[in-house]
Amino acid sequence: MASRQNLSHAFEIQGGDFGKAGCVSLEIKEILRDLGIDPAIVRRTAIAAYEAEMNVVMYADSATVMLRLNPQGIKIALDDKGPGIHDIELAMQEGYSTATDQMREMGFGAGMGLPNIKRNADLFELKSTIGKGTSYKIFIDLGSEEKT
Amino acid sequence: MTLKDVVEKLGLRVMTVKAALDPELTGAYAGDLLSDVMANARPGNLWITMQTHQNVLAVAQIKDLAAIVLVNGRKPDAETLQKADQENVTVLGTDEPAFRISGQLYRLLGEP
Known part of the structure; x- marks a missing residue:
């Protein structure tokens, strides 16, 4: 079992690769579970992580993800290279989506991805620059109650 | 009620080779939108869906779902089934539509 103190892991996500979609999130889940962290928090x-990862797969070119753990909580910093989000406030609204018909047929594009991140994170910061990319900062407090 | 009980009572097809049928079910959730299932299914639920592509597997794993039930006689893609066995996700099937299998499950499992 790895130490809980100041663990950090880096991952990469390739945009458009539906075959590997979810792999990074599952790896994060496994790392945290192996550390003995409460299953609800994991x-x-x-x-x-999955909702952010799927946004990269669907809309961006690539992304780097940093998972950091300290005694207070879990931090995920995802930075993608991609088109960026035009209107973050609108994108945060449940039901709003710019997914293609093909993505919708696969069950994506419910317009629930970003709201799901907000619902599950204790802190969620989203910044985007049009034509450059989007960065997600997600923090989960290790002492927080189950939210979902 | 265990997954095995439900498989037997409803005559569900077990499609994966390494199917774990011992989990105790916490209920079921029906939906074809992945983020909706991410938001609203509960750990230990049976997931009723018509989505057959491999991205359903990550959803089941992340949410700790007991199994996936494919409705209307839909068959998973070959790669979905292969990956399900690798990742230990149980995939089941039925010829019933989602409404009927949901009703039958509701009768068996009651309120979530």
Whole structure:
């Protein structure tokens, strides 16, 4: 078992690769579970990571993800290279989506991804620059109650 | 009620080779939108869906779902099934539509 103190892991996500979609989130889940972190907190972290990962797969070119753990909580910093989000406030609204018909047929594009991140994270910061990319900062408090 | 009980009572097809049928079910959730299932299904639920592509597997794993039930006689893609076995996700099937299988499950499992 790895130490809980100041653990950090880096991952990469390739845009458009539906075959590997979810792999990074599952790896994060496994790392946290192996550390003996409360299953509900592990699940919340994995859900938030998955929704961010799927946004990269669907809309961006690539992304780097940093997972950091300290005694207070779990931090996920995802930075993607991609088109960026035009209106973050609108994108945060449940039901709003810019997914293509093909993505919708696969069950994506419910317009729930970003709201799901917000619901599962204790802190969620989203910044975007049009034409450059989007950065997600997600924090899960290790002492927080189950939210979902 | 265990997954095995439900499989037997409803005559569900077990599609994966390494199917774990011992989990105790906490209820079921029906939906074809992945983020909706991410938001609203509960750990230990049976997931009723018509989505057959491999991205359903990550959803089941992240949410700790007991199994996936594919409705209307839909068959998973070959790669979905292969990956499900690798990742230990149980995939089941039925010829019933989602409404009927949901009703039958509701009768068996009651309120979530």
